[in-house]
Amino acid sequence: MPVHFPMGYRICAGCNTEIGYGRFLNCLSAFWHPECFCCHACNLPISDYEYHPKCEVCNHFIPTNTAGLIEYRAHPFWIQKYCPSHEHDGTPRCCSCERMESQNTGYVALNDGRKLCLECLDSAVMDTRNCQPLYRDIQEFYEGLNMKVEQQVPLLLVERHALNDAREGEKNGHYHMPETRGLCLSEEQTISTILRRPRSGRGNCTMNMITEPYKLTRRCDVTAILILYGLPRLLTGSILAHEMMHAWMRLQGFRTLSQDVEEGICQVLAHMWLLTQLESASSNAPQTSLSATSSRLKKGKRSQLDRKLGEFFKHQIRRTLEHIRVTGRFPK
Template identity: 65%
Template sequence: MDWLSRIFESTTHEASERQYNGRYGENAASIITYSSSSWASRPEIEDIDRTIAISLAEEGKQKHMINDSQLKEDEYLARALQESLKVEPPPRNRNVNQNGNVRQPMPFPYSTGFRICAGCNHAIGHGRHLSCMGAVWHPECLRCHACNLPIADYEFSMLGNYAYHKACYKERHHPRCDVCQHFIRTNAAGFIEYKTHPFWAQKYCPFHEHDGTPRCCSCERMEPRETRYAALNDGRKLCLECLNSAVMDTTACQPLYLDIQQFYEGLDMKLEQKIPLLLVDMQALNEAMDGERNGHYHMPETRGLCLSEEQTVSTVLRQPRIGIGNRVPNMRIEPYKLTGRCEVTAILILYGLPRLLTGSILAHEMMHAWLRLKGYRTLRQDVEEGICQVLAHMWLTSQIASISSRQGKRSQLEKKLAEFFKHQIESDQSQVYGNGFRAGNRAVLKYGLQKTLYHIRSTGNFPF
């Protein structure tokens, strides 16, 4: 030390004896003893004291500076550790629609080693990691639920607790149009907008209702692009499934007519008189409807008509040959005169409809004929149309029971069609046909068909 060297220099010429006790070393204390005969003068002693005091002060100052620097370094490390333990939530993304949430993972340049990866459940060491969905991940552990590949994109989609690439999410969950097979577009508000059939659950772009896309006149389904269909001569379109069982002429309808007559006999409602049944096209049916003052028919689209006046109508005599995608050629039509020897002159049914739909319409029109032949007075329209719909519904129910006992793909298609035609009757929202059916069906379920008919004949209303 400097002060010790100065002491030695100032006392060299007077020192007569020096005695050293103790050991010298890095951690050992050094003790220096001077004899009285070799001690310096008073001013020199005071100078030595001042030198020692200054040296001690400088040494303490250096120690304080070292401690202060160490404290600042510790505080800095503590703050760094505290900041590294904060997990920021992923930023809210405004591009969120009804089909899934789009999230953005937050990349971190390093890890402190105190986190567990939500994908592999192993500790995240010193390296890059992602923070999203309330957890942290190795970049390779955040994987798409669809393709199982790492999500390296800046944005991804969420469905429940699963993450997807945006493209994978769209491919798996974004609805496609059943007509054009394209992804259904979003509207101006950013929402997916499409039309759907209440029974078939068919989804399609709204503009297909106005772009000439054919719709089956029987099952009401939109025809997918590149799908073949039959175009009837009166402008109606028929899908191939409905075409497979379509009744195309009067002769082909006679076995079905006999089947429904037996159905009525089973209900103890036999028709004693044979009523002519004719299959006609749309034009002939409309002409007959215009000339019939007391006819009963379906609205808004006429498919069947029960006539009670003498008329001449054109009937389809020979089954036409079906042309796929174009008009039906070679259909032969000839006049048929209806005589008025009874109150019911004929039942007219639109040709080209599937057997089950033709049968339900025939069961409805035969009920009109039965009421006329049994002398029922003129009924309120919702009562008469309602009980006729009940008979059509009952016949379809019997057909479904019969089809269910058979096996095969064709039977399943027929059953589905029968269920659809029942659904049409049940879901009809019109005042006459819809409400009339529901009131009549409740009465039949509660009191039975015969008591309901007796009450209608007596009062003109359904029993309650």
């Protein structure tokens, strides 16, 4: 039988004293002083809005630090909260979206040491043939800007070591920080290109990778565009849009630009292409080129995910542009 008290007369279930007219919580069929409603794990009060956060990596309550405060790390875009210790305990991050691997979802290992979350894997572009529809899409994007690349530039998907080797082989090569994921080549080189996607075995992608040497011949100032394999479609596309701009500028005879200026221009083009993709996704227009990857997810969920990933890649580019705005330089 419910007990009725006159207005304002409430007993705290924590300390058994009257609450009066102060703030109170109504939780677990009882009234509490906000400071008396404490977390079982750490004995700190759980105020109205702040709950003791659970770590999204180990699924435990995030421990208090030596000062008795709950200290957690959170990714600035994904807001994934985790214990600070996971930054040093070898917890892998997805090489594409940067989220940390949670202990109840396995990431897929690529054969060059990178790890990929299942959501990024779902639209990952894995081999050279797989990437051609996306290449045509980006060529059309450049044509739409009246910046058609007239020359036939081969686009090759490669492993990380092949990309690094090719970078070493360029006379005027440039580095992309924090990691090179695409290159626009000008030298004649032989590139080990991925002919067939690796079959994903249990928990890894190392089986049956078939590569083939590809001899570049110099017909113009650009011999090839190389892209790191295994990245989701929107990221692969934005890297490709960036490298296409290097190619376009080289072929148009832009030779005296400083590297910072050139990189900044290329990032703007990558950003523009991502925007067109996000717009077409939100207007539900049929996409002109889906990667050949068979999607394990339903269409609706897929496009929602693509959208979120696309927003993240956009956020990364904005971060770079913001760095340029503040420092006047491209991040090193």
